[in-house]
Amino acid sequence: MSSSRICIARIGAAHGVHGAVKLWTFTEDPFAVKAYGPLSNRDGTRKFEVTTAREAKGHLVATLHGIDTRDEAERLNGLELYVAREKLPETDEGEYYHADLIGLAAVTEAGEPIGRVVAIHNFGAGDIIEIAPPQGATKLLPFTNAVVPTVDLAGGRVVIALPGEIEGDDPDAA
Numbered sequence: 001m002s003s004s005r006i007c008i009a010r011i012g013a014a015h016g017v018h019g020a021v022k023l024w025t026f027t028e029d030p031f032a033v034k035a036y037g038p039l040s041n042r043d044g045t046r047k048f049e050v051t052t053a054r055e056a057k058g059h060l061v062a063t064l065h066g067i068d069t070r071d072e073a074e075r076l077n078g079l080e081l082y083v084a085r086e087k088l089p090e091t092d093e094g095e096y097y098h099a100d101l102i103g104l105a106a107v108t109e110a111g112e113p114i115g116r117v118v119a120i121h122n123f124g125a126g127d128i129i130e131i132a133p134p135q136g137a138t139k140l141l142p143f144t145n146a147v148v149p150t151v152d153l154a155g156g157r158v159v160i161a162l163p164g165e166i167e168g169d170d171p172d173a174a
Contacts, residue, residue, distance in 0.1 A: 005044070006088055006099050009033050009081040014073035015061045021073045023053065023062040026098075030060055036088075039081035048081060096153060098127075105157040106131045109149075114160055115139070131160070 012022030025033050031053055033039065038047040049065040067073055091097065098120040106114040106129075115133035120143060122128065127143035141147050141160065150159035 004085050005082040006085055006097055007080045008036065008083050009039065011076045011079045011081065012059065013077055014070045017070045019067040019069050019073045020061050020063050021076060022056070023060040025060060036083045039083055041079055042082060096151060100153055101151065101158065106160050107157050109159055109161055117158060
């Protein structure tokens with residue numbers, strides 16, 4: 001499962017009065033956002049070019065071409081920025097883009113179906129994989145090697161190592 005566009009950054013609050021923004025990047029090198037050329041919003045209708053970037057605590061402070069005032073910067077808060085997949089480097093063995101995981105089947109170590117991967121989140125303490133079962137609420141699990149020991153892109157699945165929790169077994173039920 002691959003997407004033709006990959007989200008590589010999210011614009012945060014305005015910074016200062018001259019149109020700078022806080023920029024959270026999802027790239028290994030935070031400054032790589034400048035190397036990919038123009039970035040776009042989700043549907044590709046708006047383009048943004050990072051003209052300057054400097055490191056701040058946990059994010060970058062960036063200026064975007066054509067964004068010159070605080071009001072313009074404030075209107076971009078929360079906007080995700082995407083790049084064409086072909087502009088990104090190939091992944092190494094055992095590495096993948098989160099977008100590659102969306103839609104993959106989630107199975108137990110025994111091969112029993114659990115659901116589908118619907119999202120990968122990061123709320124600051126590490127990645128979380130969200131699995132939607134055929135029925136019922138989605139499950140949020142830590143995305144660690146212990147919980148997700150196998151990602152099989154070619155086979156279209158991820159293996160989940162917590163079958164008791166995923167299958168809905170209630171350890172307190174008698």
